[in-house]
Amino acid sequence: MRVLGIETSCDETGVAVYDTAAGLRAHALHSQVALHAEYGGVVPELASRDHVRRLLPLVRQVLAEAGLRPADLDGVAYTAGPGLVGALMVGAAAGRALAWALDVPAVAVHHMEGHLLAPMLEDPALKPPFVALLVSGGHTQLVQVRAVGDYELLGETLDDAAGEAFDKTAKLMGLPYPGGPELARLAERGRPGRFRFARPMTDRPGLDFSFSGLKTQVLLAWQGSDQSGQTRADLARGFEEAVVDTLAIKCARALDRTGADTLVVAGGVGANRRLREKLQALAAERGARVRFPRPAFCTDNGAMIAFAGALRLQAGQREPAAVTVTPRWDMASLPAV
Ligand code: ATP
Ligand code: MG
Numbered sequence: 001m002r003v004l005g006i007e008t009s010c011d012e013t014g015v016a017v018y019d020t021a022a023g024l025r026a027h028a029l030h031s032q033v034a035l036h037a038e039y040g041g042v043v044p045e046l047a048s049r050d051h052v053r054r055l056l057p058l059v060r061q062v063l064a065e066a067g068l069r070p071a072d073l074d075g076v077a078y079t080a081g082p083g084l085v086g087a088l089m090v091g092a093a094a095g096r097a098l099a100w101a102l103d104v105p106a107v108a109v110h111h112m113e114g115h116l117l118a119p120m121l122e123d124p125a126l127k128p129p130f131v132a133l134l135v136s137g138g139h140t141q142l143v144q145v146r147a148v149g150d151y152e153l154l155g156e157t158l159d160d161a162a163g164e165a166f167d168k169t170a171k172l173m174g175l176p177y178p179g180g181p182e183l184a185r186l187a188e189r190g191r192p193g194r195f196r197f198a199r200p201m202t203d204r205p206g207l208d209f210s211f212s213g214l215k216t217q218v219l220l221a222w223q224g225s226d227q228s229g230q231t232r233a234d235l236a237r238g239f240e241e242a243v244v245d246t247l248a249i250k251c252a253r254a255l256d257r258t259g260a261d262t263l264v265v266a267g268g269v270g271a272n273r274r275l276r277e278k279l280q281a282l283a284a285e286r287g288a289r290v291r292f293p294r295p296a297f298c299t300d301n302g303a304m305i306a307f308a309g310a311l312r313l314q315a316g317q318r319e320p321a322a323v324t325v326t327p328r329w330d331m332a333s334l335p336a337v
């Protein structure tokens with residue numbers, strides 16, 4: 001079964017074709033970073049309009065790269081939430097219409113399930129049960145995955161998401177938008193130990209997170225400093241270590257609580273080198289294993305949507321011929337596959 005995947009929940013237009021027999025056939029992404037840079041954040045209406053401009057050319061490009069005609073598709077999957085309502089509507093309307101025109105089934109994909117299943121796209125031998133750490137721009141969650149579609153939320157952030165904390169901390173030290181990856185690059189040059197920040201909520205039991213206080217700690221340290229390039233790098237290092245340690249401590253707890261021997265990590269912060277190393281070490285110590293998608297499939301992409309959609313289409317899930325999106329969507333409400 002060849003499935004076209006469409007991702008337009010935020011500021012990247014992602015398209016891919018996943019073939020249940022042959023794997024990923026082609027994928028392409030258009031990032032709107034340059035479009036939103038002058039505003040310092042995503043402008044929803046500009047995002048929707050750019051998806052309109054980019055989506056069909058990307059679909060054509062991906063089909064050409066896969067050597068397929070539209071009629072070779074057996075289904076269409078599109079992100080239906082959570083995300084920006086206008087941006088979601090573009091992908092949902094185009095995906096649903098394409099499926100109708102081709103007379104193939106369409107399926108609405110939950111964006112976070114897409115992230116969560118990306119490690120399985122990369123490693124076909126990987127199967128639930130496992131614990132998933134979802135660390136992205138809008139979410140920080142630990143999820144117990146019993147089966148595809150059977151998700152129990154173990155813990156989540158009470159305020160900022162980990163990626164949001166990276167972005168906001170970068171911004172307050174004057175780094176250009178989007179700051180998260182830039183802050184991580186800067187941290188590579190930072191000296192360990194000069195700044196030590198709290199590991200929020202690790203001194204009490206539980207699997208929830210809180211990252212907004214860390215940002216304030218960095219702000220105070222930054223304001224009281226010489227604001228030199230080296231100080232900025234040292235602060236970035238201290239901040240990154242605090243976030244990574246905190247995530248690792250909670251992952252270990254989640255593995256203890258569930259008895260799982262596999263941790264999967266997904267979402268944009270999963271691209272972070274120090275987080276990947278730390279979780280590898282943690283898994284090795286415990287005789288557990290950890291799996292990450294390649295960095296490009298940690299952040300938003302069409303491949304994860306094509307893959308998640310293919311699993312759901314194979315299980316018989318179908319969308320009616322109406323275009324609906326769900327900007328706020330609880331993953332625990334999804335049907336089992
Ligand atoms: P959500 O998936 O929750 O709706 P999103 O789609 O905006 O949010 P992603 O695309 O998964 O989030 O990830 C983007 C986030 O990942 C940004 O906050 C960005 O700062 C962060 N990020 C990307 N690369 C890195 C990195 N190397 N280190 C730390 N953070 C990173
Ligand atoms: Mg993005």
Ligand code: FE
Pocket residue numbers: 111115136137267268299300
């Ligand atoms: Fe995302």
